[in-house]
Amino acid sequence: MISIGIIGTGIVGERIIKQLEQEHHVDIKIVFDPQTERLTQISETYGIPMAKSVEEVLHSDINWVYIATPPAFHEEIAERAASAGINILCEKPLAHNVEGGKAMVKTVQNNRVQTAMHFPLMYKPAIREMAKRIKEGDIGKIVRIELQTFFPDWPRLWQQNPWIGSRSQGGFVREVFPHYFQLMHRLFGALSFTSHHITYPEQADKCETGLIAHGLTEAKIPFLLTGISNIGQKELLQFKVYGEQGVLTLENWTTLYKSRYGEDRQLIEEFEEVPSLFEEMNNQSTLLVNFEEGLIVQRYIDHLLME
Secondary structure, three states, X not given: OEEEEEEOOOHHHHHHHXXXXXXXXXEEEEEEOOOHHHHHHHHHHHOOOEOOOHHHHHOOOOOEEEEOOOHHHHHHHHXXXXXXXXXXXXXXXXXOOHHHHHHHHHHHHHHOOOEEEOOHHHHOHHHHHHXXXXXXXXXXXXXXXXXXXXXXXXXXXXXXXXXXXXXXXXXXXXXXXXXXXXXXXXXXXXXXXEEEEEEOOOOOOEOOOEEEEEEEEOOOOEEEEEEEEOOOOOOEEEEEEEEOOEEEEEEOOOEEEEEOOOOXXXXXXXXXXXXXXXXHHHOXXXXXXXXHHHHHHHHHHHHHOOO
């Protein structure tokens, strides 16, 4: 049984609370956020006891803590949680930067606590089906990988807060790309970038507005990454894996298509059931994305954010 405390009650933190309400083997013990008004609202809405501090959360009767704060606070909270012997579920990206990520990996290793990153794609049936088809050669030899992301608004309209749009902590490279980096790393191994160009607005405190990057997987498969915000079209995310015998397209996170030469793409709808993130945590699964893997993703992020 997972007994969990939650630190951070923003939009993502609230989404996790809603998800946890559907999990029969998870008990939310306590919640904390420095914004008292928001904390009170979440506590009353979901009937979860409030803590007055991070320390109160860490000294409550929990075996996991979920860190749902902005990235700049991940390192400090993780260090305190690990020192208290508490397992840690952390939002992505792992940390504010690679150095912070290294410190987090070191402290959890020294304290021998279990870790997991909140990369929900790993626990989606469509993703497991995509991975299975690639591994089994359903589309033949892989010849190219592409990620294309288009955002009419950034921050997105459902995610309006100051730090999501800031250059120091926000932007789609930190918020969206990590999901696909982690997926690409699982499917194709280490990624190396051969070139990239990132565009920033004139306001020094605002996050990136565009990115184009090229690179190669371990097997020398070329990949292309593009991202652009504040453009006149509907939000669209497409992750495409091109094979010699077909193409798999993951569209807008969970919709999977397969294409063959001369045919319209076909929607794939039949999937096997897969365990949820929290079932994997409860079972201490080796499939969990741990902090070590989160650090690999952090390196990709930091590299791309360099002008």
